[in-house]
Amino acid sequence: MWNYSEKVKEHFFEPRNTGVLDDANGVGEVGSLACGDALKLYLKIDPASETITAARFQTFGCGSAIASSSALTEIIIGKTVDQALSVTNQDIADYLDGLPPEKMHCSVMGAEALRAAIANYRGEAWSDEGHDDGALICKCFGIDAGMIERAVRVNRLSSVEQVTNFTKAGGACKTCHEKIEDVLAEVLTAMAAEGVIEAGPAPTCPVAPSAPIQxxxxxxxxxxxxxxxxxxxxxxxxxxxxxxxxxxxDGDTVMVNLQGSCVGCQMSSITLSGVQERLMTVLGKPVRVIPAQAA
Amino acid sequence: MTVTAEPRQIYLDNNATTSCALDVVAEMLPFFTEQYGNPSSIHAIGAGVAPSIHTARQRLQALLGAAHDTEIVFTSGGTESDTTAILSALRSLPERREIITSAVEHHAVLSVCEYLAKNEGYTVHVIPVDNQGRLDVKAYEKVLSDKVALVSIMWANNETGTIFPVETLAQMAKAFGILVHTDAVQAVGKIPMRLSNSAIDMLSLSGHKIHGPKGIGALYLKRGVKFRPLFRGGHQERGRRAGTENTAGIVGLGKAAEIAQSGMIDENTRVRNLRDRLERELVARIPNAIITGDPEQRLPNTTTIAFEFVEGEAILMMLSRAGIAASSGSACTSGSLEPSHVMRAMDIPFTAAHGATRFSLSRVNTDADIDRVIEVLPGIIDRLRAMSPYWSAAGAPAAFQPAYS
Known part of the structure; x- marks a missing residue:
């Protein structure tokens, strides 16, 4: 069994703020049943003061996922929306006196749900749904470049293994490891340029991605x-x-029909952007994949 | 003053390991102190140990129904036995470049096969299972040929308890001159065996799964079967496994084998009834609970129940707090991010695969143990489901009809 801190156990066995918040005005959902963990975060935000007056969660997941969700609600209640947005996954992990490295993705899930809920409150489309937030990197767990970048920046990650521990990206079929290395190299280079970290040799990328021939x-x-x-x-x-x-x-627009259990699956937007990603790789040029019904 | 006693520990994880029986420990102890000699030595201190090893070998022979006691080769455990058997078969039949195994083998077999495929160019046929964990015998039949050196298929699965028809599989393979190995780590002591009248060439077993000590196991090697040792450098085990004998371990394994044989009826009656009652009552009290594995052909002590919309590690942590030890095929307990390869091979729906929980009993379990699980588990599942965003979304549980059975 994992060597969980007392604080993790406490928040798992006696989680705070569980259940549905009926008058929530910001709701964020991340994860999926297929991935093995999912979090639905409900926020009640006072529009006048922009203060989070109540927060509740529903979580499907392991002990540290539930504890991270509980900790998250405790951290953000009473904060303004702007203050809450500065809460990182590391703050959640610290609040719990640390998480095992393989479980850091639970804290990341909390931070992502918070961003999603605040975006929902503000009436913005959250990036996780449309993947405007960079390319989809890990298709197994639906992790995009934006989420990887945030995890790398906040936690100063430097290896693919760490990225997997923090985001789950690359933890299943492992075919995206090269793409993760690319994102990692890019972010670390950017961080070095910003002077956030010391410049050093970027993590080696064994196969230089060849530019698609145009x-x-x-x-x-x-x-x-x-x-x-x-x-x-x-x-x-x-x-x-x-x-x-x-x-x-039609030109650069590809119309497809998702069928069977893809219909109505909350992962379907991820599936579509995965298809798009694949087509762009194959064609070497941008295309847009849309459901035929919407066309 | 009230003193709340720690709840009694209820151990239902016997497929992971078992407690070492006190009688086993008692037989082992002298071999750490008075009888420390090396059985290879000429002097009395060493020579005195040899008869005890002989007795242990005979006890294992009896448990397996083997024709000769020399067919037993002591090893460090199931993993060493598996590796020895696989590599020996391939080196004995070097012109054959194919291996047949199943999708639900223990990693001690699967990883070796993967390694051989990747690094030595072997073709590995991985036979799939259906959603009850039953082997696709047709697919097996199709890949049998005289290019195959080895069939390595487990006798019973550690996660679901599903029993494979190893004897039939072995006979089918014999027509092509294939060597047959079975990982019987979970089956030995629970299923009566008669290897003297069997087409199985090699069988792995482990001490700590049958209330013996850890670090000891054996490989059954049918007389006359070609063999190439894994360890060289000593005449021990008739040159088949070099290295000074783990005398205390061997003696302990022998005793454990003797006890297992006399307890086989209890295992298949009383323990089986406990298991059956446990799963019957749990499924009756907890909606959306799926018993995995083949109900017709299953070890008497094992049940894996998949609880939908909850995650296995969370279940285990709450059970553990209630003093109950079980295990899970869920991703989170292992550090891997996906459910176990067995659950995936059986195509258990992902709504349930993450909540798969295994209870593996043994002869030390009692009715009271089962009562306690039945008492606490429904509340734990309720509590976790109340926290799960999928539970209410799934609709009224009674009306929820999963598209599998």
Whole structure:
């Protein structure tokens, strides 16, 4: 069993602020059942003072996930929205007297839920849903570059293994390790340039990502490549009881139908952006993937 | 003044390890003190130890129903036995470059096979299982050929208790001259065996799974089967496993084997009834609970129940606080981020895979132990589900019909 601190155990066995908050005006949801942990955070924010007057959570997950959620609510109640936005996953971990390294992703989940709930209060679309927040890096757990960057910056991470411990990215099929290395190198370079960390040799990237060759392709070639890429993706979706169908291609817009259990799945936007990501890699140029119904 | 006593520890994690039986410890103790000699020595202090090792070998022979006591090779445990068997088979039949195993093997077998595939170019056929953990025998039959050196398929699965038809599989393999190994670490002592009348060539067993000590196990090696030792450098175990004998361990394993044999009926009646009652009552009291594995062919002591919409580690922590030790196929308990390979191979729906909880009993468990689990677990699941964002979203549990059974 993990060597959890007394504080973690206390917040797991006697969690504070659990359950639904009926009059919440900011709700954030992160994670999924498939990933093994998920957190729904409810905030009640006084619009006049922008102060969080109440916070509650519902969490599906392990001991440290529940403890992190409980700690998060305790930290933010009474804070203004701006103050709350400066709360990092490290603050959650510190509040709990630390978390095992492999469990740091639980604290990150808390920090991400907080950002999502505040975005919801402000009427902004939160990045986790649309992945405007950088490319989707880890398809297994739906982790984008933005979340990895935040985890790297806040926690001064320097290896793929640490990124996995903090965000789960790369913890399942491991195919995105190269992309994680790229994000890591980019962020560390930026941090060095900002003088946040000392410049040093960037983590080695064993295979330099080659720039996709920008050559003109015929429409037929493009259609064939897109069709083949979508065919490649189908077995993965079928394994989870879903499926995808290519409906039409209009210039750089690819219309698809998600079927089976993908329909109504809260991960479907992640699935779509995953498809988009894949198509862009294959084609070497930007495309937009949208559900056919919306077209 | 009231003193609240610590609740009695209820141990239901016997597939992980068992307590060492007191009778076993008692037989072992002299081998640390008076009988410390090396059985290879000529002098009396050493020579006196050899008969005890002989007795242990005979006790294991009896438990396995082996034809000869020399078919037992003592090792450091299940993992060493597995590695020895796999590598021996491949070196004995070097022209054959394929291995057959199952998707739900213990990592002691799977990781070795993966290594051989990656580094030595072997083709490894991993036979899938269905959603009750039953082996796809048709898929197995399809890959049998004279290119295959080894079949290594477990006798019973550690997570679900599902028993594989190893004898049938072994006979099918014999037609192609394939060597057959089975990891029987969980099956030995729970299933009557008669290896003298079997097509199985090699079998791994472990001491600490049968109330013996840790660090000792054995490899059954059928007489006449080609063998290449893993350890060289000594004549011990007839040159099949070099290294000074772990005399105390061997004696302890022998005693544990003897006790297991006499307890086999209890295991298959009383313990089985305890297990059956535990899962019956839990499923009756807790909605959305799925018993995994094959109900028809299952070890008498094991049940893994997957509770939907809750996470296994959280269940285990709360059980532990109530003085109950169980285990989980969930991701979070292992440090890995995905549910166990067994749950994934069985395609347990992800709504439930993370909440898979294993109770593995042994002969030391009692009715009172089971009563206590039945008393506390429904409340724990309720509590965690009340906290889970998916529980209310799943609708009224009674109306919730998972699309599998």
């Amino acid at each position: 050559k003109t392709m015929t429409n037929l070639q493009k259609i064939q490549m897109i069709t083949a890429a979508i065919e490649d993706l189908r077995p993965t979706l079928q394994r989870d009881g879903g499926d995808i169908e290519l409906i039409d291609i």
